[in-house]
Amino acid sequence: MNMRRRTLIGRLAAAGAAGMLGSALAAPGPAQAAAWRKRLTGADLDTNRRWQVAGTDLGIPYVLENGSIGYLFGDTFNTPWPEGPPLPNDWRSPVMLRSNIHPGAPGGVVFDSAARVAGNGRAPELMHNGHHGIGIDGLPEVTVIPNDGISFPETGRQLISYMSIENWNSAGPAGPDWKSRYAGLAYSDNGNDFVRTPLKWWNTADNKDPFQMWTMQRDGEYVYVFSVRSGRQHGPMMLRRVRWDRLFYPESYEGWGWNGANWGWGRPCTPILTGRFGEPSVRRLADGTWVMSYLNCATGCIVTRTATGPDRVWTAEKIQVTSWQEPGLYGGFVHPWSSRAANDLHLLVSKWTRTPDGRSTAYHVSQFAGSV
Template sequence: MKAVFSLLLSSTLVSAGASVYKKRVTGEDLDTGHRWHVAGTDLGIPYVLENGSIGFLFGDTFGTQWPDDGIEWRSPVMLRSAVHPGEEDGIIFDSAAGVAGDGLAPEIMHNGHTGSDGAGATEYSVIPNDGISFPETGEQFVSYMSIQDWTAPWKTNYAGLARSTDGNTFTRLDTKWQNNPENTDPFQMWTLQRDGDYVYAFSVRSGRQPGPMMLQRVPWQKIADQSAYEGWGWNGTTWAWGREPSAILEGNFGEPSVRKLSGGTWAMVYLNLDTLSIVSRTAKGPDEVWSDEKVQVTFEEEPNLYGGFIHPWSTSEENDLHIMVSKWTRDDAGRSTAYHVSQYVGTL
């Protein structure tokens, strides 16, 4: 089970961000717990499925609201929704991957659970980074992290891709970006966005560490071909594709989330570990200059917050930004007091 990073509330933090709380979307007392045993969980990364609805990828998930108990531990898990997040009742889930009706939502791919990843590495858990689908072929791909150790800053074995043709079960591929012994490889936590013929992949280090954010792209038909990826690189004079990736941003990044919104604006959201806030940026394109950070949710509003994943039906024309925010708090004895995902609504 992942260790919660220790965050101390600072008087320098702003008290409120641009986003406002709309609702809690997971919990033992909600449909997610009653119907699919998704009670205690985190992340909830939304992406468009091949049929046009939305899949939400959750990380370490349990059958009770308290992860300490370890009951029905699995990851990743996917819930689905066809309801627009801007509706009055917000996000409502209607099904779970791998379940025909109600019942325990299973892992959608192999997870070592302190055993083997199936290819020789010791694996504690598997955590989703992002998902993407291709309606032309009916395929879905999930980017994931193979977790070696949850001790902060947590370490991955590698980042990989898993493929599905039925939307319920995913097969882990040999397409992997290995971490290094120093745990500093900048291609471990990914977010994916297609635009035309290319999928753009933004990535940072594992463990929510300081470091660079990198940008690569790959023809969408070749997403599983590691040799087809090309970097966005700086040679000291100009930026160009086909080079070794250069840092497009430097920071203390949590998991990045990037989506191209209707209207053409590109939006990015992540946890800034220096300010302990969920922040956003915008750009005119994936390889354009990104704006300064805009604070969306602060630590004061959601203690021990993390994540910040953009719902792809957010819009730039109406300037509404729907993001999924995780919270994991503990009492003085180390017992969990909250472990869930909430929907926030903000502006770009």
């Protein structure tokens, strides 16, 4: 992940302004040592036996239209890690497993089905993927990586935000880990087959566009979209909102911005936080608490912040999982059924460890339980 050990330094564009969000300059809280609950994927688990999901990552949980939970996985293989052996190893992305088990149950998350599969059987990818070839739009595409999912009971429709990956190493060992070509939206009206829409939020040539890695959370009539640059590089976090029935209309997205006197909606986005962010995850808990999680790529820890609303003050970082607990970690996606109760913050954490010459030794997703 090319993470360097340095202190996270960030700021808001208008530090000290009335109504501003939390400042990344605040000292992170003490390590809370979230407890490892269980490993969820792997060649030795039933995810492989039942659906041929062995080596995989991410596991982004979101509420489906029927009230259960879908888990979005990125590059997925029927071998323990991406390079096999054997080869070919049935590369797919994205893939979805599902569960109606509460993550706080004694046995933790237990998957009961896979999208596009009746019972057991190979779980196929949810949408077209170029796989080092040509994407659905005729452009070169390395792979398709999910950002987040959201569903709408009013219509039965599900949406997935994704990145079309241009390359995995855009700036060498000291730079970002990858470059997306664009962020896009795909939808499904049957919960299984997702259609990639023509919508594209294009990345810039220098890989600096801050609207590539999305996380989405609905609250009332609005969906709030938090986003950062691709590649886990240093940069801003932005906040937009859009009415839930206008997600396919880019002109309807409102930015949260500072005008020199106050914060407000309908303005060009002003960074709400600055840092070296991994994939962000934001969820609204049942009691109204908003929880944000991400990999702080400067410290190598999964951290969380909380707020009373998406456009309110965010707390300082609270360390949940360290690289000593889970070497090669990333992700840290908040389960939407988490709560403020002790040890009821459930995070899906990825692990990818490699030897100095690049050979993988682990590539899977685990469940951790901490506290907000």
